[in-house]
Amino acid sequence: MTDHHQTNLMTLTRYVLEEQRQHPDATGDLTIAMNAVQLGCKFVEACVRKARLINLVGLAGNTNVQGEDQKKLDVLSNEMFVNALKASGKFSFMVSEEVDDIVVVPEELRGKYCITFDPLDGSSNIDAGVNVGTIFGIWRLPSGPRATVEEILVPGSEIIAGGYCMYGSSCNLVLTFGGNRVEGFTLDPAIGEFILTHPDIRIPPRGKIYSVNEGNSMYWDDATRAYFDSLKAPPADSGRKPYSARYIGSMVADVHRTLLYGG
Known part of the structure:
Protein backbone atom coordinates (compact mmCIF):
# COMPACT_ATOMS: atom_id res chain seq x y z
CA MET A 1 0.00 0.00 0.00
CA THR A 2 1.21 3.52 -0.80
CA ASP A 3 2.66 5.62 2.00
CA HIS A 4 -0.14 8.15 2.33
CA GLU A 19 6.31 11.17 -21.37
CA GLN A 20 3.80 12.73 -23.75
CA ARG A 21 4.92 16.26 -22.83
CA GLN A 22 8.47 15.41 -23.87
CA HIS A 23 7.23 14.96 -27.44
CA PRO A 24 5.57 18.21 -28.66
CA ASP A 25 4.15 16.43 -31.71
CA ALA A 26 2.37 13.80 -29.60
CA THR A 27 -1.40 13.59 -30.05
CA GLY A 28 -2.23 11.89 -26.75
CA ASP A 29 -3.48 8.78 -28.52
CA LEU A 30 -0.92 6.52 -26.86
CA THR A 31 -1.84 7.97 -23.47
CA ILE A 32 -5.48 7.01 -24.01
CA ALA A 33 -4.43 3.59 -25.31
CA MET A 34 -2.36 2.94 -22.18
CA ASN A 35 -5.28 4.01 -19.98
CA ALA A 36 -7.34 1.28 -21.64
CA VAL A 37 -4.58 -1.27 -20.97
CA GLN A 38 -4.32 -0.37 -17.31
CA LEU A 39 -8.10 -0.52 -16.94
CA GLY A 40 -8.02 -4.07 -18.26
CA CYS A 41 -5.22 -4.95 -15.84
CA LYS A 42 -7.14 -3.56 -12.86
CA PHE A 43 -10.21 -5.56 -13.80
CA VAL A 44 -8.27 -8.80 -14.21
CA GLU A 45 -6.46 -8.23 -10.91
CA ALA A 46 -9.79 -7.86 -9.11
CA CYS A 47 -11.09 -11.06 -10.69
CA VAL A 48 -7.93 -13.06 -9.91
CA ARG A 49 -8.09 -11.94 -6.28
CA LYS A 50 -11.70 -13.17 -5.97
CA ALA A 51 -11.57 -16.07 -8.45
CA ARG A 52 -12.31 -18.81 -5.94
CA LEU A 53 -15.02 -16.78 -4.20
CA ILE A 54 -16.96 -15.95 -7.36
CA ASN A 55 -16.47 -19.34 -9.06
CA LEU A 56 -14.05 -18.26 -11.79
CA VAL A 57 -11.70 -21.22 -11.41
CA GLY A 58 -12.06 -24.36 -13.53
CA LEU A 59 -12.44 -24.92 -17.25
CA ALA A 60 -14.71 -23.02 -19.59
CA GLY A 61 -15.01 -25.97 -21.98
CA ASN A 62 -13.07 -24.40 -24.87
CA THR A 63 -9.48 -24.35 -26.17
CA ASN A 64 -7.45 -21.33 -27.31
CA VAL A 65 -5.34 -20.91 -30.45
CA GLN A 66 -2.44 -22.72 -28.78
CA GLY A 67 -4.64 -25.77 -28.16
CA GLU A 68 -4.71 -25.11 -24.41
CA ASP A 69 -7.85 -25.64 -22.34
CA GLN A 70 -9.39 -22.27 -21.54
CA LYS A 71 -10.21 -21.41 -17.95
CA LYS A 72 -13.29 -19.38 -17.07
CA LEU A 73 -11.00 -16.53 -16.07
CA ASP A 74 -9.24 -16.69 -19.46
CA VAL A 75 -12.50 -16.01 -21.25
CA LEU A 76 -13.61 -13.23 -18.90
CA SER A 77 -10.20 -11.53 -19.01
CA ASN A 78 -10.15 -11.60 -22.79
CA GLU A 79 -13.63 -10.09 -23.05
CA MET A 80 -12.70 -7.32 -20.65
CA SER A 96 -5.32 -12.21 -28.58
CA GLU A 97 -4.01 -15.65 -27.67
CA GLU A 98 -7.54 -16.57 -26.60
CA VAL A 99 -9.17 -15.86 -29.99
CA ASP A 100 -8.64 -17.76 -33.24
CA ASP A 101 -9.06 -14.74 -35.52
CA ILE A 102 -7.82 -11.16 -35.51
CA VAL A 103 -10.28 -8.87 -33.74
CA VAL A 104 -11.20 -6.12 -36.21
CA VAL A 105 -12.54 -2.99 -34.51
CA PRO A 106 -15.67 -1.38 -36.03
CA GLU A 107 -14.80 1.47 -38.40
CA GLU A 108 -16.29 4.19 -36.19
CA LEU A 109 -14.01 3.16 -33.29
CA ARG A 110 -10.80 2.52 -35.18
CA GLY A 111 -7.48 4.13 -34.28
CA LYS A 112 -3.88 4.06 -35.45
CA TYR A 113 -2.59 1.24 -33.23
CA CYS A 114 -2.58 -2.53 -33.16
CA ILE A 115 -2.13 -4.52 -29.97
CA THR A 116 -1.24 -8.13 -29.34
CA PHE A 117 -1.85 -9.59 -25.91
CA ASP A 118 -2.30 -12.64 -23.75
CA PRO A 119 -4.92 -11.54 -21.20
CA LEU A 120 -3.99 -14.20 -18.63
CA ASP A 121 -0.71 -16.01 -19.14
CA GLY A 122 -0.12 -18.94 -16.80
CA SER A 123 -3.80 -19.48 -16.10
CA SER A 124 -3.28 -23.25 -15.88
CA ASN A 125 -1.73 -22.48 -12.48
CA ILE A 126 -4.55 -20.26 -11.24
CA ASP A 127 -6.20 -22.96 -9.11
CA ALA A 128 -2.92 -23.41 -7.20
CA GLY A 129 -2.62 -19.72 -6.38
CA VAL A 130 0.49 -19.24 -8.53
CA ASN A 131 1.25 -15.79 -9.95
CA VAL A 132 -0.24 -15.17 -13.39
CA GLY A 133 -0.12 -12.16 -15.67
CA THR A 134 -1.05 -10.18 -18.76
CA ILE A 135 1.42 -9.64 -21.63
CA PHE A 136 0.97 -6.90 -24.25
CA GLY A 137 2.70 -5.08 -27.10
CA ILE A 138 1.48 -2.03 -29.04
CA TRP A 139 2.65 -0.73 -32.41
CA ARG A 140 1.59 1.96 -34.85
CA LEU A 141 -0.12 0.97 -38.09
CA PRO A 142 1.48 2.61 -41.18
CA SER A 143 -1.91 3.59 -42.63
CA GLY A 144 -3.53 4.45 -39.30
CA PRO A 145 -7.28 3.80 -39.02
CA ARG A 146 -7.40 2.87 -42.73
CA ALA A 147 -4.87 0.06 -42.25
CA THR A 148 -5.46 -3.40 -43.63
CA VAL A 149 -4.95 -6.65 -41.77
CA GLU A 150 -1.71 -7.26 -43.69
CA GLU A 151 -0.12 -4.24 -41.98
CA ILE A 152 -0.07 -5.92 -38.57
CA LEU A 153 2.83 -8.16 -39.64
CA VAL A 154 5.78 -6.10 -38.40
CA PRO A 155 9.08 -6.95 -36.64
CA GLY A 156 9.25 -6.68 -32.87
CA SER A 157 11.48 -3.61 -33.21
CA GLU A 158 8.38 -1.68 -34.31
CA ILE A 159 6.69 -2.06 -30.91
CA ILE A 160 6.32 1.39 -29.31
CA ALA A 161 5.01 0.22 -25.94
CA GLY A 162 5.03 -3.17 -24.30
CA GLY A 163 5.17 -4.95 -21.01
CA TYR A 164 3.35 -7.19 -18.60
CA CYS A 165 1.17 -7.03 -15.52
CA MET A 166 1.70 -9.67 -12.82
CA TYR A 167 -1.07 -10.66 -10.42
CA GLY A 168 0.00 -12.16 -7.11
CA SER A 169 0.71 -10.92 -3.59
CA SER A 170 0.86 -7.52 -5.26
CA CYS A 171 -0.12 -6.32 -8.73
CA ASN A 172 2.94 -5.16 -10.67
CA LEU A 173 2.85 -3.53 -14.10
CA VAL A 174 6.21 -3.34 -15.89
CA LEU A 175 6.47 -1.47 -19.19
CA THR A 176 8.71 0.31 -21.64
CA PHE A 177 8.00 2.83 -24.36
CA GLY A 178 10.57 1.47 -26.76
CA GLY A 179 13.57 3.32 -25.31
CA ASN A 180 16.18 2.17 -22.85
CA ARG A 181 14.05 2.57 -19.72
CA VAL A 182 11.92 -0.12 -18.12
CA GLU A 183 9.63 1.11 -15.35
CA GLY A 184 7.80 -0.89 -12.69
CA PHE A 185 4.51 0.18 -11.12
CA THR A 186 2.61 -1.37 -8.21
CA LEU A 187 -1.16 -1.13 -7.82
CA ASP A 188 -2.24 0.56 -4.60
CA PRO A 189 -5.70 -0.90 -3.95
CA ALA A 190 -6.51 1.91 -1.52
CA ILE A 191 -6.51 4.55 -4.27
CA GLY A 192 -6.88 2.29 -7.31
CA GLU A 193 -3.76 3.61 -9.03
CA PHE A 194 -0.51 2.12 -10.28
CA ILE A 195 2.37 3.87 -8.47
CA LEU A 196 5.96 3.99 -9.74
CA THR A 197 7.89 1.76 -7.32
CA HIS A 198 10.69 0.36 -9.51
CA PRO A 199 12.09 3.19 -11.67
CA ASP A 200 14.57 2.43 -14.45
CA ILE A 201 14.82 -1.33 -13.84
CA ARG A 202 18.16 -2.79 -14.91
CA ILE A 203 18.74 -6.52 -15.02
CA PRO A 204 21.89 -7.41 -13.04
CA PRO A 205 24.83 -8.45 -15.27
CA ARG A 206 25.07 -11.82 -13.54
CA GLY A 207 22.54 -13.68 -11.41
CA LYS A 208 22.46 -16.78 -9.26
CA ILE A 209 19.49 -18.61 -10.76
CA TYR A 210 18.37 -20.16 -14.02
CA SER A 211 14.77 -20.59 -15.05
CA VAL A 212 13.91 -23.22 -17.65
CA ASN A 213 11.56 -26.15 -18.13
CA GLU A 214 14.05 -29.00 -17.87
CA GLY A 215 11.28 -31.42 -18.76
CA ASN A 216 12.04 -30.45 -22.37
CA SER A 217 15.78 -31.08 -22.06
CA MET A 218 15.54 -34.18 -24.27
CA TYR A 219 14.78 -31.82 -27.17
CA TRP A 220 17.70 -29.43 -26.54
CA ASP A 221 20.61 -29.21 -28.95
CA ASP A 222 24.11 -29.94 -27.71
CA ALA A 223 25.05 -26.27 -27.24
CA THR A 224 21.99 -25.55 -25.09
CA ARG A 225 22.54 -28.67 -22.99
CA ALA A 226 26.22 -27.77 -22.49
CA TYR A 227 25.30 -24.24 -21.43
CA PHE A 228 22.93 -25.36 -18.68
CA ASP A 229 25.37 -28.03 -17.56
CA SER A 230 27.97 -25.27 -17.11
CA LEU A 231 25.54 -23.32 -14.90
CA LYS A 232 24.81 -26.32 -12.70
CA ALA A 233 28.40 -27.57 -12.52
CA PRO A 234 30.90 -24.79 -13.33
CA PRO A 235 34.57 -25.76 -13.77
CA ALA A 236 36.39 -26.09 -10.46
CA ASP A 237 38.97 -23.47 -11.44
CA SER A 238 36.36 -20.87 -12.46
CA GLY A 239 35.64 -19.69 -8.93
CA ARG A 240 31.92 -19.59 -9.77
CA LYS A 241 29.20 -21.16 -7.67
CA PRO A 242 26.51 -23.36 -9.24
CA TYR A 243 23.30 -21.60 -10.22
CA SER A 244 20.07 -22.54 -8.46
CA ALA A 245 16.99 -23.63 -10.42
CA ARG A 246 13.88 -21.47 -9.99
CA TYR A 247 11.03 -22.28 -12.36
CA ALA A 253 6.46 -14.57 -12.85
CA ASP A 254 9.69 -16.14 -14.12
CA VAL A 255 10.58 -13.10 -16.24
CA HIS A 256 9.78 -10.69 -13.40
CA ARG A 257 12.08 -12.49 -10.98
Missing part, protein backbone atom coordinates in the same frame (compact mmCIF):
# COMPACT_ATOMS: atom_id res chain seq x y z
CA HIS A 5 2.29 10.65 3.85
CA GLN A 6 3.55 11.10 0.30
CA THR A 7 1.63 13.74 -1.60
CA ASN A 8 3.57 13.76 -4.87
CA LEU A 9 2.89 10.28 -6.23
CA MET A 10 4.07 9.27 -9.68
CA THR A 11 1.07 7.35 -10.95
CA LEU A 12 1.11 5.48 -14.23
CA THR A 13 -1.26 8.02 -15.79
CA ARG A 14 0.96 10.90 -14.65
CA TYR A 15 4.05 9.10 -15.94
CA VAL A 16 2.51 8.57 -19.38
CA LEU A 17 1.39 12.22 -19.52
CA GLU A 18 4.91 13.40 -18.65
CA PHE A 81 -9.53 -6.40 -22.52
CA VAL A 82 -11.23 -6.47 -25.91
CA ASN A 83 -14.05 -4.23 -24.70
CA ALA A 84 -11.74 -1.75 -22.92
CA LEU A 85 -9.36 -1.50 -25.87
CA LYS A 86 -12.17 -1.21 -28.40
CA ALA A 87 -13.89 1.55 -26.40
CA SER A 88 -10.70 3.63 -26.31
CA GLY A 89 -11.03 4.32 -30.03
CA LYS A 90 -7.26 3.99 -30.52
CA PHE A 91 -6.93 0.48 -31.95
CA SER A 92 -7.87 -0.94 -35.33
CA PHE A 93 -6.82 -4.53 -34.72
CA MET A 94 -6.30 -6.77 -31.71
CA VAL A 95 -4.53 -10.12 -31.65
CA ILE A 248 7.42 -21.34 -11.65
CA GLY A 249 5.93 -22.21 -15.03
CA SER A 250 4.23 -18.83 -15.41
CA MET A 251 6.19 -16.74 -17.91
CA VAL A 252 5.38 -13.41 -16.31
CA THR A 258 14.90 -12.70 -13.52
CA LEU A 259 14.49 -9.03 -14.44
CA LEU A 260 14.88 -7.97 -10.81
CA TYR A 261 17.53 -10.43 -9.64
CA GLY A 262 19.32 -11.50 -12.80
CA GLY A 263 19.97 -14.97 -14.11
Whole structure:
Protein backbone atom coordinates (compact mmCIF):
# COMPACT_ATOMS: atom_id res chain seq x y z
CA MET A 1 0.00 0.00 0.00
CA THR A 2 1.21 3.52 -0.80
CA ASP A 3 2.66 5.62 2.00
CA HIS A 4 -0.14 8.15 2.33
CA HIS A 5 2.29 10.65 3.85
CA GLN A 6 3.55 11.10 0.30
CA THR A 7 1.63 13.74 -1.60
CA ASN A 8 3.57 13.76 -4.87
CA LEU A 9 2.89 10.28 -6.23
CA MET A 10 4.07 9.27 -9.68
CA THR A 11 1.07 7.35 -10.95
CA LEU A 12 1.11 5.48 -14.23
CA THR A 13 -1.26 8.02 -15.79
CA ARG A 14 0.96 10.90 -14.65
CA TYR A 15 4.05 9.10 -15.94
CA VAL A 16 2.51 8.57 -19.38
CA LEU A 17 1.39 12.22 -19.52
CA GLU A 18 4.91 13.40 -18.65
CA GLU A 19 6.31 11.17 -21.37
CA GLN A 20 3.80 12.73 -23.75
CA ARG A 21 4.92 16.26 -22.83
CA GLN A 22 8.47 15.41 -23.87
CA HIS A 23 7.23 14.96 -27.44
CA PRO A 24 5.57 18.21 -28.66
CA ASP A 25 4.15 16.43 -31.71
CA ALA A 26 2.37 13.80 -29.60
CA THR A 27 -1.40 13.59 -30.05
CA GLY A 28 -2.23 11.89 -26.75
CA ASP A 29 -3.48 8.78 -28.52
CA LEU A 30 -0.92 6.52 -26.86
CA THR A 31 -1.84 7.97 -23.47
CA ILE A 32 -5.48 7.01 -24.01
CA ALA A 33 -4.43 3.59 -25.31
CA MET A 34 -2.36 2.94 -22.18
CA ASN A 35 -5.28 4.01 -19.98
CA ALA A 36 -7.34 1.28 -21.64
CA VAL A 37 -4.58 -1.27 -20.97
CA GLN A 38 -4.32 -0.37 -17.31
CA LEU A 39 -8.10 -0.52 -16.94
CA GLY A 40 -8.02 -4.07 -18.26
CA CYS A 41 -5.22 -4.95 -15.84
CA LYS A 42 -7.14 -3.56 -12.86
CA PHE A 43 -10.21 -5.56 -13.80
CA VAL A 44 -8.27 -8.80 -14.21
CA GLU A 45 -6.46 -8.23 -10.91
CA ALA A 46 -9.79 -7.86 -9.11
CA CYS A 47 -11.09 -11.06 -10.69
CA VAL A 48 -7.93 -13.06 -9.91
CA ARG A 49 -8.09 -11.94 -6.28
CA LYS A 50 -11.70 -13.17 -5.97
CA ALA A 51 -11.57 -16.07 -8.45
CA ARG A 52 -12.31 -18.81 -5.94
CA LEU A 53 -15.02 -16.78 -4.20
CA ILE A 54 -16.96 -15.95 -7.36
CA ASN A 55 -16.47 -19.34 -9.06
CA LEU A 56 -14.05 -18.26 -11.79
CA VAL A 57 -11.70 -21.22 -11.41
CA GLY A 58 -12.06 -24.36 -13.53
CA LEU A 59 -12.44 -24.92 -17.25
CA ALA A 60 -14.71 -23.02 -19.59
CA GLY A 61 -15.01 -25.97 -21.98
CA ASN A 62 -13.07 -24.40 -24.87
CA THR A 63 -9.48 -24.35 -26.17
CA ASN A 64 -7.45 -21.33 -27.31
CA VAL A 65 -5.34 -20.91 -30.45
CA GLN A 66 -2.44 -22.72 -28.78
CA GLY A 67 -4.64 -25.77 -28.16
CA GLU A 68 -4.71 -25.11 -24.41
CA ASP A 69 -7.85 -25.64 -22.34
CA GLN A 70 -9.39 -22.27 -21.54
CA LYS A 71 -10.21 -21.41 -17.95
CA LYS A 72 -13.29 -19.38 -17.07
CA LEU A 73 -11.00 -16.53 -16.07
CA ASP A 74 -9.24 -16.69 -19.46
CA VAL A 75 -12.50 -16.01 -21.25
CA LEU A 76 -13.61 -13.23 -18.90
CA SER A 77 -10.20 -11.53 -19.01
CA ASN A 78 -10.15 -11.60 -22.79
CA GLU A 79 -13.63 -10.09 -23.05
CA MET A 80 -12.70 -7.32 -20.65
CA PHE A 81 -9.53 -6.40 -22.52
CA VAL A 82 -11.23 -6.47 -25.91
CA ASN A 83 -14.05 -4.23 -24.70
CA ALA A 84 -11.74 -1.75 -22.92
CA LEU A 85 -9.36 -1.50 -25.87
CA LYS A 86 -12.17 -1.21 -28.40
CA ALA A 87 -13.89 1.55 -26.40
CA SER A 88 -10.70 3.63 -26.31
CA GLY A 89 -11.03 4.32 -30.03
CA LYS A 90 -7.26 3.99 -30.52
CA PHE A 91 -6.93 0.48 -31.95
CA SER A 92 -7.87 -0.94 -35.33
CA PHE A 93 -6.82 -4.53 -34.72
CA MET A 94 -6.30 -6.77 -31.71
CA VAL A 95 -4.53 -10.12 -31.65
CA SER A 96 -5.32 -12.21 -28.58
CA GLU A 97 -4.01 -15.65 -27.67
CA GLU A 98 -7.54 -16.57 -26.60
CA VAL A 99 -9.17 -15.86 -29.99
CA ASP A 100 -8.64 -17.76 -33.24
CA ASP A 101 -9.06 -14.74 -35.52
CA ILE A 102 -7.82 -11.16 -35.51
CA VAL A 103 -10.28 -8.87 -33.74
CA VAL A 104 -11.20 -6.12 -36.21
CA VAL A 105 -12.54 -2.99 -34.51
CA PRO A 106 -15.67 -1.38 -36.03
CA GLU A 107 -14.80 1.47 -38.40
CA GLU A 108 -16.29 4.19 -36.19
CA LEU A 109 -14.01 3.16 -33.29
CA ARG A 110 -10.80 2.52 -35.18
CA GLY A 111 -7.48 4.13 -34.28
CA LYS A 112 -3.88 4.06 -35.45
CA TYR A 113 -2.59 1.24 -33.23
CA CYS A 114 -2.58 -2.53 -33.16
CA ILE A 115 -2.13 -4.52 -29.97
CA THR A 116 -1.24 -8.13 -29.34
CA PHE A 117 -1.85 -9.59 -25.91
CA ASP A 118 -2.30 -12.64 -23.75
CA PRO A 119 -4.92 -11.54 -21.20
CA LEU A 120 -3.99 -14.20 -18.63
CA ASP A 121 -0.71 -16.01 -19.14
CA GLY A 122 -0.12 -18.94 -16.80
CA SER A 123 -3.80 -19.48 -16.10
CA SER A 124 -3.28 -23.25 -15.88
CA ASN A 125 -1.73 -22.48 -12.48
CA ILE A 126 -4.55 -20.26 -11.24
CA ASP A 127 -6.20 -22.96 -9.11
CA ALA A 128 -2.92 -23.41 -7.20
CA GLY A 129 -2.62 -19.72 -6.38
CA VAL A 130 0.49 -19.24 -8.53
CA ASN A 131 1.25 -15.79 -9.95
CA VAL A 132 -0.24 -15.17 -13.39
CA GLY A 133 -0.12 -12.16 -15.67
CA THR A 134 -1.05 -10.18 -18.76
CA ILE A 135 1.42 -9.64 -21.63
CA PHE A 136 0.97 -6.90 -24.25
CA GLY A 137 2.70 -5.08 -27.10
CA ILE A 138 1.48 -2.03 -29.04
CA TRP A 139 2.65 -0.73 -32.41
CA ARG A 140 1.59 1.96 -34.85
CA LEU A 141 -0.12 0.97 -38.09
CA PRO A 142 1.48 2.61 -41.18
CA SER A 143 -1.91 3.59 -42.63
CA GLY A 144 -3.53 4.45 -39.30
CA PRO A 145 -7.28 3.80 -39.02
CA ARG A 146 -7.40 2.87 -42.73
CA ALA A 147 -4.87 0.06 -42.25
CA THR A 148 -5.46 -3.40 -43.63
CA VAL A 149 -4.95 -6.65 -41.77
CA GLU A 150 -1.71 -7.26 -43.69
CA GLU A 151 -0.12 -4.24 -41.98
CA ILE A 152 -0.07 -5.92 -38.57
CA LEU A 153 2.83 -8.16 -39.64
CA VAL A 154 5.78 -6.10 -38.40
CA PRO A 155 9.08 -6.95 -36.64
CA GLY A 156 9.25 -6.68 -32.87
CA SER A 157 11.48 -3.61 -33.21
CA GLU A 158 8.38 -1.68 -34.31
CA ILE A 159 6.69 -2.06 -30.91
CA ILE A 160 6.32 1.39 -29.31
CA ALA A 161 5.01 0.22 -25.94
CA GLY A 162 5.03 -3.17 -24.30
CA GLY A 163 5.17 -4.95 -21.01
CA TYR A 164 3.35 -7.19 -18.60
CA CYS A 165 1.17 -7.03 -15.52
CA MET A 166 1.70 -9.67 -12.82
CA TYR A 167 -1.07 -10.66 -10.42
CA GLY A 168 0.00 -12.16 -7.11
CA SER A 169 0.71 -10.92 -3.59
CA SER A 170 0.86 -7.52 -5.26
CA CYS A 171 -0.12 -6.32 -8.73
CA ASN A 172 2.94 -5.16 -10.67
CA LEU A 173 2.85 -3.53 -14.10
CA VAL A 174 6.21 -3.34 -15.89
CA LEU A 175 6.47 -1.47 -19.19
CA THR A 176 8.71 0.31 -21.64
CA PHE A 177 8.00 2.83 -24.36
CA GLY A 178 10.57 1.47 -26.76
CA GLY A 179 13.57 3.32 -25.31
CA ASN A 180 16.18 2.17 -22.85
CA ARG A 181 14.05 2.57 -19.72
CA VAL A 182 11.92 -0.12 -18.12
CA GLU A 183 9.63 1.11 -15.35
CA GLY A 184 7.80 -0.89 -12.69
CA PHE A 185 4.51 0.18 -11.12
CA THR A 186 2.61 -1.37 -8.21
CA LEU A 187 -1.16 -1.13 -7.82
CA ASP A 188 -2.24 0.56 -4.60
CA PRO A 189 -5.70 -0.90 -3.95
CA ALA A 190 -6.51 1.91 -1.52
CA ILE A 191 -6.51 4.55 -4.27
CA GLY A 192 -6.88 2.29 -7.31
CA GLU A 193 -3.76 3.61 -9.03
CA PHE A 194 -0.51 2.12 -10.28
CA ILE A 195 2.37 3.87 -8.47
CA LEU A 196 5.96 3.99 -9.74
CA THR A 197 7.89 1.76 -7.32
CA HIS A 198 10.69 0.36 -9.51
CA PRO A 199 12.09 3.19 -11.67
CA ASP A 200 14.57 2.43 -14.45
CA ILE A 201 14.82 -1.33 -13.84
CA ARG A 202 18.16 -2.79 -14.91
CA ILE A 203 18.74 -6.52 -15.02
CA PRO A 204 21.89 -7.41 -13.04
CA PRO A 205 24.83 -8.45 -15.27
CA ARG A 206 25.07 -11.82 -13.54
CA GLY A 207 22.54 -13.68 -11.41
CA LYS A 208 22.46 -16.78 -9.26
CA ILE A 209 19.49 -18.61 -10.76
CA TYR A 210 18.37 -20.16 -14.02
CA SER A 211 14.77 -20.59 -15.05
CA VAL A 212 13.91 -23.22 -17.65
CA ASN A 213 11.56 -26.15 -18.13
CA GLU A 214 14.05 -29.00 -17.87
CA GLY A 215 11.28 -31.42 -18.76
CA ASN A 216 12.04 -30.45 -22.37
CA SER A 217 15.78 -31.08 -22.06
CA MET A 218 15.54 -34.18 -24.27
CA TYR A 219 14.78 -31.82 -27.17
CA TRP A 220 17.70 -29.43 -26.54
CA ASP A 221 20.61 -29.21 -28.95
CA ASP A 222 24.11 -29.94 -27.71
CA ALA A 223 25.05 -26.27 -27.24
CA THR A 224 21.99 -25.55 -25.09
CA ARG A 225 22.54 -28.67 -22.99
CA ALA A 226 26.22 -27.77 -22.49
CA TYR A 227 25.30 -24.24 -21.43
CA PHE A 228 22.93 -25.36 -18.68
CA ASP A 229 25.37 -28.03 -17.56
CA SER A 230 27.97 -25.27 -17.11
CA LEU A 231 25.54 -23.32 -14.90
CA LYS A 232 24.81 -26.32 -12.70
CA ALA A 233 28.40 -27.57 -12.52
CA PRO A 234 30.90 -24.79 -13.33
CA PRO A 235 34.57 -25.76 -13.77
CA ALA A 236 36.39 -26.09 -10.46
CA ASP A 237 38.97 -23.47 -11.44
CA SER A 238 36.36 -20.87 -12.46
CA GLY A 239 35.64 -19.69 -8.93
CA ARG A 240 31.92 -19.59 -9.77
CA LYS A 241 29.20 -21.16 -7.67
CA PRO A 242 26.51 -23.36 -9.24
CA TYR A 243 23.30 -21.60 -10.22
CA SER A 244 20.07 -22.54 -8.46
CA ALA A 245 16.99 -23.63 -10.42
CA ARG A 246 13.88 -21.47 -9.99
CA TYR A 247 11.03 -22.28 -12.36
CA ILE A 248 7.42 -21.34 -11.65
CA GLY A 249 5.93 -22.21 -15.03
CA SER A 250 4.23 -18.83 -15.41
CA MET A 251 6.19 -16.74 -17.91
CA VAL A 252 5.38 -13.41 -16.31
CA ALA A 253 6.46 -14.57 -12.85
CA ASP A 254 9.69 -16.14 -14.12
CA VAL A 255 10.58 -13.10 -16.24
CA HIS A 256 9.78 -10.69 -13.40
CA ARG A 257 12.08 -12.49 -10.98
CA THR A 258 14.90 -12.70 -13.52
CA LEU A 259 14.49 -9.03 -14.44
CA LEU A 260 14.88 -7.97 -10.81
CA TYR A 261 17.53 -10.43 -9.64
CA GLY A 262 19.32 -11.50 -12.80
CA GLY A 263 19.97 -14.97 -14.11
